[in-house]
Amino acid sequence: MxxxxxxxxxxxxxxxxxxxxxxxxxxxxxxxxLPNKWIYQWKKWVIFFDAIGLAAFSIQGANWAVSIHAPLISVIIASTMTGAGGGMIRDVFVGRKPLIFHSEIYALWAALAGLVIGLNWAQGPFSTFSLLVGMVVLRILSVYYNWNLPRKIHGKY
Structure with a gap:
């Protein structure tokens, strides 16, 4: 929205x-x-469902930008904004720091989807579904293995 x-x-x-x-x-x-103890069990699935949302909305945003013949950078921005934007709003509403502002890899996967779609590397339902699955797997792996973007600490990376 x-x-x-x-x-x-x-x-x-x-x-x-x-x-x-x-x-x-x-x-x-x-x-x-639902009782709180059931919700606690569901928290384990939050990363998985968030990864699906990140992938699906990123792809949808990129496809929309391509449909209006936007330049590649606009496709990447639309993909990132659409994919990560919903999670940002969710995090703000629940009173926590949005994932996009953490050092872990989050918005990068959305930008990658925009790049893939903007370069026409994912055309058709099979390749789009493959991109979605790939993004979900990469997001889950990045959480599981604690992959982070480089950050500057005291003048060094």
Whole structure:
């Protein structure tokens, strides 16, 4: 929704997704009424589902940018903004530092999806699905193995 506003898609288009809103409201209701001990067990799956969301929204953002014949850098930015933006908003709402501001690899995977799609390396359903699976695997591996981006500490990397 934020991306749509930034790129000029009318706000009223968001309401055309009523089935997605129904699913979201049902899931929110289920999560709200479940006992806390069940929610704790689900926290183990958060990284997996977040990786799926990061991949799916990144690909969707990149595809949208390609559909309007945007230049490669715009495709990468749309992919990154769409993929990482939802997670940022979620993290802000729950009162924690957004993942994009941690040293772990997060937005880089979204930018990579934009690059792949912007260079037309993923055309068709099979290659798009392969890109989605690849992004999910890379995101989970980066969490599991604690891969981080280089950062400057006291003048050194």
């Amino acid at each position: 934020v991306r749509n506003l930034i790129v000029g898609i009318p706000v009223e288009n968001i309401w055309q997704q009523e089935d997605l809103f129904k699913v979201a409201i049902i899931i929110i209701f289920i999560a709200f009424i």
